[in-house]
Amino acid sequence: MNSRNNALALLSVAASNILATHVHSAQVAEQFQFGVRHHNYQEDPLTEPLGGSPERYDINVNQFSLIAPLSDTADLSVSYQKEKMSGASPWYTLKFGDEEPLQVMSGASIEDTRTDVSATLRVIDDFNSYGITAAVSEEDDYKSASFGFKYSRETEKRLSTWSIAADFSNDDINPVDADIYTTRPMDTQSKHSASTLGSYSRILNKNTLLQLSVGLSKKSGYLSDPYKMVITQQGLIGDARPDSKISKTIATQLRYFVDPMDAALHLDYRFYTDDWSIDSHTVDIAWYQNLLFDVQLIPSIRLYSQSQSYFYDVFYTQERADNYYSTDYRLSEYGAVTLGLKLIKKFDSWSMTLSADKYSSSGDTFLANTDVENPALIDFTLVSFGFDLQF
Amino acid sequence: MGSPCLLYLYCSSKEQFERVASQSVARVNELEAHYSRYLADSLLSDINSHAGTDKRFTLTDEFWTLLQYANTAHAISDGLFDITSGVLRKVWDFNNGQPPAIAKINSTLELVGWSKIVLDQNYFHLPLAGMELDFGGIVKEYAADLVVEMLRQSGINHGLVDMGGDIAVIGPHPDNSPWQVAISDPDFPEQAIATIPLMAGGLASSGDYQRFIVLNDERYCHILNPKTGWPVKGLAAVSVWAPQCVVAGTVATIAMLKGDVEGEKWLQDVGCNYVTVNRSGIVNCYPNALVRMSSHL
Numbered sequence: 001m002n003s004r005n006n007a008l009a010l011l012s013v014a015a016s017n018i019l020a021t022h023v024h025s026a027q028v029a030e031q032f033q034f035g036v037r038h039h040n041y042q043e044d045p046l047t048e049p050l051g052g053s054p055e056r057y058d059i060n061v062n063q064f065s066l067i068a069p070l071s072d073t074a075d076l077s078v079s080y081q082k083e084k085m086s087g088a089s090p091w092y093t094l095k096f097g098d099e100e101p102l103q104v105m106s107g108a109s110i111e112d113t114r115t116d117v118s119a120t121l122r123v124i125d126d127f128n129s130y131g132i133t134a135a136v137s138e139e140d141d142y143k144s145a146s147f148g149f150k151y152s153r154e155t156e157k158r159l160s161t162w163s164i165a166a167d168f169s170n171d172d173i174n175p176v177d178a179d180i181y182t183t184r185p186m187d188t189q190s191k192h193s194a195s196t197l198g199s200y201s202r203i204l205n206k207n208t209l210l211q212l213s214v215g216l217s218k219k220s221g222y223l224s225d226p227y228k229m230v231i232t233q234q235g236l237i238g239d240a241r242p243d244s245k246i247s248k249t250i251a252t253q254l255r256y257f258v259d260p261m262d263a264a265l266h267l268d269y270r271f272y273t274d275d276w277s278i279d280s281h282t283v284d285i286a287w288y289q290n291l292l293f294d295v296q297l298i299p300s301i302r303l304y305s306q307s308q309s310y311f312y313d314v315f316y317t318q319e320r321a322d323n324y325y326s327t328d329y330r331l332s333e334y335g336a337v338t339l340g341l342k343l344i345k346k347f348d349s350w351s352m353t354l355s356a357d358k359y360s361s362s363g364d365t366f367l368a369n370t371d372v373e374n375p376a377l378i379d380f381t382l383v384s385f386g387f388d389l390q391f
Numbered sequence: 392m393g394s395p396c397l398l399y400l401y402c403s404s405k406e407q408f409e410r411v412a413s414q415s416v417a418r419v420n421e422l423e424a425h426y427s428r429y430l431a432d433s434l435l436s437d438i439n440s441h442a443g444t445d446k447r448f449t450l451t452d453e454f455w456t457l458l459q460y461a462n463t464a465h466a467i468s469d470g471l472f473d474i475t476s477g478v479l480r481k482v483w484d485f486n487n488g489q490p491p492a493i494a495k496i497n498s499t500l501e502l503v504g505w506s507k508i509v510l511d512q513n514y515f516h517l518p519l520a521g522m523e524l525d526f527g528g529i530v531k532e533y534a535a536d537l538v539v540e541m542l543r544q545s546g547i548n549h550g551l552v553d554m555g556g557d558i559a560v561i562g563p564h565p566d567n568s569p570w571q572v573a574i575s576d577p578d579f580p581e582q583a584i585a586t587i588p589l590m591a592g593g594l595a596s597s598g599d600y601q602r603f604i605v606l607n608d609e610r611y612c613h614i615l616n617p618k619t620g621w622p623v624k625g626l627a628a629v630s631v632w633a634p635q636c637v638v639a640g641t642v643a644t645i646a647m648l649k650g651d652v653e654g655e656k657w658l659q660d661v662g663c664n665y666v667t668v669n670r671s672g673i674v675n676c677y678p679n680a681l682v683r684m685s686s687h688l
């Protein structure tokens with residue numbers, strides 16, 4: 001590049017800076033926005049369960065969301081979600097000699113309904129954005145309430161944004177049929193969670209946005225799964241986990257708009273570590289392709305893997321001094337691949353979304369490489385469709 | 392803005408058009424209220440009328456980045472693009488056909504000079520009584536870029552914004568065909584000398600077709616050289632395409648200020664897309680494929 005061309009580049013940067021001071025990246029909603037989604041989540045049946053039912057969860061979710069402008073500087077978002085689930089869930093594992101471990105399932109009689117309601121109030125004042133969120137969630141055996149706030153500040157040239165968020169929640173678990181199953185606690189159990197997330201995003205140039213974030217979370221109280229059981233030397237006991245967990249995350253998100261293809265690449269990576277010795281890596285890659293007739297097609301792939309928690313085993317042959325026992329597949333070493341395809345079609349003042357995701361997990365997917373895979377690892381299909389309307 | 396401003400938009404409904412059009416008009420009016428030298432109560436007029444006094448101004452971020460932009464334009468043009476040069480217009484009367492007294496030009500030149508200004512966002516002032524800032528070469532083009540950005544954020548993907556001949560494109564027609572923008576013939580402004588197909592970015596033009604002065608049988612355009620105080624014997628017309636309209640406008644103005652031969656050479660060095668018409672009526676353009684010449688040529 002010669003010095004004259006450099007002159008043009010200098011002018012272009014100075015011009016971008018003027019626009020950046022004016023065009024607010026954080027804006028309150030100017031119109032009412034209403035969205036409806038229906039999701040069907042279906043886990044594949046287990047091939048070789050022992051007892052119970054091979055049919056695992058089938059969950060249907062209906063979501064409604066509304067964003068309402070309140071003034072030039074404030075908006076309110078409300079969402080309501082109703083979830084109906086049925087199917088069987090993994091109970092405990094069995095192992096005979098050197099054979100592969102087997103999963104014992106519950107009967108397929110589990111049926112539950114969950115209702116979530118949340119509201120977020122957001123106020124924007126020039127460079128600053130303030131948000132507070134309150135949410136409640138209820139199932140037959142479960143009540144949760146949470147509260148959070150978020151503060152974001154844009155730099156003067158609006159090229160970068162700093163934000164900090166904090167969330168607090170309290171969950172009460174009251175397991176059903178505790179009088180029949182002695183492994184389930186008789187009294188209401190509680191857990192508390194506090195988490196904070198700091199992030200920094202920066203527009204690197206007109207095509208590239210980079211975000212970095214770090215998170216810290218602490219959970220305490222009853223962190224076991226009351227419906228899972230473990231066979232130990234003492235016999236069948238309830239799932240027993242430590243009563244606190246501290247986790248840390250570091251994540252990066254890259255958004256790159258590819259001008260000649262009228263498309264955007266989304267590339268995300270997240271590292272998670274906790275004091276139960278689970279480390280996980282998540283890579284998300286998505287391609288947002290704009291097509292003719294206001295159609296957007298988004299193929300995506302997610303790769304995930306984690307190490308196992310220090311007290312997990314697929315089957316216990318020895319007593320543990322700390323008395324922590326869990327054969328939950330979610331604490332095992334495993335990896336997963338999710339392939340997704342989403343289609344969005346925009347019309348005048350509304351849009352339609354259709355998406356499908358196929359998730360499959362195993363003991364040696366992505367970075368995972370375990371000797372003995374947990375027999376309850378799941379594969380599932382998630383199909384969603386919905387509408388968004390502006391008025 | 393002192394000239395007709397037009398919006399060509401493809402909207403999903405009349406209501407959408409009316410909403411985005413009124414937002415655009417409101418924002419352009421806001422720019423005018425801040426930066427117009429014609430409005431006595433604009434922020435710019437306030438600063439200009441307090442030149443040489445003790446009054447200091449805290450500038451908004453937008454005002455400040457406009458000054459930073461002017462500073463960059465001044466630096467890359469070796470001082471030719473100077474937003475303090477507007478005061479020279481007061482001594483030149485393009486209708487009377489006579490140059491002003493040399494002494495008058497020289498005394499006015501004392502009030503011109505970007506480098507005389509201390510750039511301080513919280514303590515801004517013009518140091519000499521009679522000094523003036525003039526955003527004439529920047530704000531109209533910036534307004535076109537800004538309106539395009541606002542319309543994109545409102546979901547408009549196809550359209551064109553014309554701020555008195557300074558053009559910024561939101562996106563091509565819905566069938567992906569380009570906008571055909573005609574460039575006026577400097578000698579016959581009602582006729583097109585060339586047509587430029589535009590899909591994106593901004594197009595700005597500078598030329599002597601509106602106002603000029605003939606001195607000793609030579610035609611001088613209304614653009615004044617801030618170093619000499621005299622009009623330039625420039626190109627007859629320059630149109631420049633750049634990703635931003637404001638950049639196109641600045642490059643076109645600098646090319647005019649540099650004069651016939653130097654201006655053409657400078658445009659080539661800069662490496663942007665342009666069309667020039669010199670005083671002999673010769674049309675040059677880069678790249679050639681950019682322009683469709685009108686048939687009468």
